[in-house]
Amino acid sequence: xxxxxxxxxxxxxxxxxxxxxxxxxxxxxxxxxxxxxxxxxxxxxxxxxxxxxxxxxxxxxxxxxxxxxxxxxxxxxxxxxxxxxxxxxxxxxxxxxxxxxxxxxxxxxxxxxxxxxxxxxxxxxxxxxxxxxxxxxxxxxxxxxxxxxxxxxxxxxxxxxxxxxxxxxxxxxxxxxxxxxxxxxxxxxxxxxxxxxxxxxxxxxxxxxxxxxxxxxxxxxxxxxxxxxxxxxxxxxxxxxxxxxxx
Amino acid sequence: xxxxxxxxxxxxxxxxxxxxxxxxxxxxxxxxxxxxxxxxxxxxxxxxxxxxxxxxxxxxxxxxxxxxxxxxxxxxxxxxxxxxxxxxxxxxxxxxxxxxxxxxxxxxxxxxxxxxxxxxxxxxxxxxxxxxxxxxxxxxxxxxxxxxxxxxxxxxxxxxxxxxxxxxxxxxxxxxxxxxxxxxxxxxxxxxxxxxxxxxxxxxxxxxxxxxxxxxxxxxxxxx
Numbered sequence: 001x002x003x004x005x006x007x008x009x010x011x012x013x014x015x016x017x018x019x020x021x022x023x024x025x026x027x028x029x030x031x032x033x034x035x036x037x038x039x040x041x042x043x044x045x046x047x048x049x050x051x052x053x054x055x056x057x058x059x060x061x062x063x064x065x066x067x068x069x070x071x072x073x074x075x076x077x078x079x080x081x082x083x084x085x086x087x088x089x090x091x092x093x094x095x096x097x098x099x100x101x102x103x104x105x106x107x108x109x110x111x112x113x114x115x116x117x118x119x120x121x122x123x124x125x126x127x128x129x130x131x132x133x134x135x136x137x138x139x140x141x142x143x144x145x146x147x148x149x150x151x152x153x154x155x156x157x158x159x160x161x162x163x164x165x166x167x168x169x170x171x172x173x174x175x176x177x178x179x180x181x182x183x184x185x186x187x188x189x190x191x192x193x194x195x196x197x198x199x200x201x202x203x204x205x206x207x208x209x210x211x212x213x214x215x216x217x218x219x220x221x222x223x224x225x226x227x228x229x230x231x232x233x234x235x236x237x238x239x240x241x242x243x244x245x246x247x
Numbered sequence: 248x249x250x251x252x253x254x255x256x257x258x259x260x261x262x263x264x265x266x267x268x269x270x271x272x273x274x275x276x277x278x279x280x281x282x283x284x285x286x287x288x289x290x291x292x293x294x295x296x297x298x299x300x301x302x303x304x305x306x307x308x309x310x311x312x313x314x315x316x317x318x319x320x321x322x323x324x325x326x327x328x329x330x331x332x333x334x335x336x337x338x339x340x341x342x343x344x345x346x347x348x349x350x351x352x353x354x355x356x357x358x359x360x361x362x363x364x365x366x367x368x369x370x371x372x373x374x375x376x377x378x379x380x381x382x383x384x385x386x387x388x389x390x391x392x393x394x395x396x397x398x399x400x401x402x403x404x405x406x407x408x409x410x411x412x413x414x415x416x417x418x419x420x421x422x423x424x425x426x427x428x429x430x431x432x433x434x435x436x437x438x439x440x441x442x443x444x445x446x447x448x449x450x451x452x453x454x455x456x457x458x459x460x461x462x463x464x465x466x467x468x469x470x471x
Binding site: 054058059060061063064065067068069070078080081082083095099100101102104106143144145146147148149157158159160161162163164195196229232233235236 | 311315355362406415417
């Protein structure tokens with residue numbers, strides 16, 4: 001399922017257990033691959049611009065520009081400043097949620113009970129909100145930066161009357177999604193279960209992070225060409241980096 | 248919660264907000280707050296903050312997840328980022344309000360419409376104008392009576408409610424902006440569970456057919 005040379009070579013790779021939290025800088029010109037190692041993973045993600053940190057992933061702008069209520073290839077993830085933070089260049093899963101939000105301590109306790117560190121050591125029950133607070137704090141960010149997030153590998157379907165359903169078994173073992181970063185970003189993530197996950201067991205799943213050097217973004221790039229909106233957001237991103245926006 | 252009778256004698260505040268204007272005001276716990284769509288199909292972009300602690304604010308995702316539905320209407324409990332109830336919608340003659348469509352900004356207008364549209368008036372401009380006029384506790388007066396030295400900033404602007412706006416989502420995941428389902432005189436009203444600071448941009452969007460390319464005034468009414 002992995003293609004080590006697809007994007008000019010692997011830079012680094014590491015695995016995260018379920019219920020973990022992680023943050024780091026993902027550079028422009030690299031591809032972050034998220035792999036669902038065993039199926040039914042959830043990766044809650046927030047994205048901030050490394051230089052101007054209050055530029056953040058914006059769920060409404062991403063959805064409105066692309067007339068979609070979920071994410072897959074060739075969608076781009078837009079910031080609140082009209083730029084592209086990353087592009088979804090490959091996706092074996094097909095549907096990633098961005099309206100379901102984050103789990104929190106109350107939800108986790110209500111669903112799964114409580115398991116403290118004293119009792120369970122590192123198998124204690126974690127939640128998405130607290131996990132992201134932990135990561136954001138390392139970069140000078142805080143609770144005000146908890147915005148509507150992406151939940152990679154999770155599916156929430158909306159019926160015509162607006163009711164929301166968590167769709168089980170959306171992601172299989174080995175499914176992956178490849179995000180080509182178009183800006184230098186702080187990526188914060190939690191592998192806690194989706195807040196609407198119907199599994200009554202606390203059973204967050206492990207994932208793998210792989211970062212590759214990306215290939216140049218060409219004029220016929222499917223993400224860039226997907227909609228006129230994507231082309232304009234990409235134009236704005238080039239301007240931000242002092243490059244000819246028409247290149 | 249039973250539907251309260253609208254009592255003109257108990258009105259404590261009433262103001263018409265012109266198209267494109269910002270508006271910020273406090274609604275005390277227990278008070279009722281009505282927004283009237285005076286001419287129809289106007290989007291009223293609205294954010295709520297705990298008036299005593301601005302770090303607690305309206306959360307679109309917590310609200311829709313807790314009620315299991317993406318649309319807001321009578322009975323919807325508007326939840327904070329700490330999952331506390333901020334207000335409940337107690338009456339709604341429109342039927343459906345959006346909270347996943349967000350607000351327009353100069354930058355999103357360049358993406359959605361054209362690079363040259365950057366200079367048109369937008370909701371984020373209105374939000375930032377209102378916040379810029381906000382006084383802290385060390386100042387003499389302001390729209391908010393709360394004791395706060397830290398102003399609300401762009402960092403605190405999260406996904407808002409678009410009252411009277413129609414953003415349907417289909418089971419296959421398509422999202423669109425449809426003709427509004429509001430009409431002249433339709434209103435939504437809610438009751439506050441905590442002292443809330445209400446931040447509104449009466450949307451100036453001229454590029455979106457949902458308001459017929461004609462932003463119009465709305466009326467804000469607060470009563471006991």
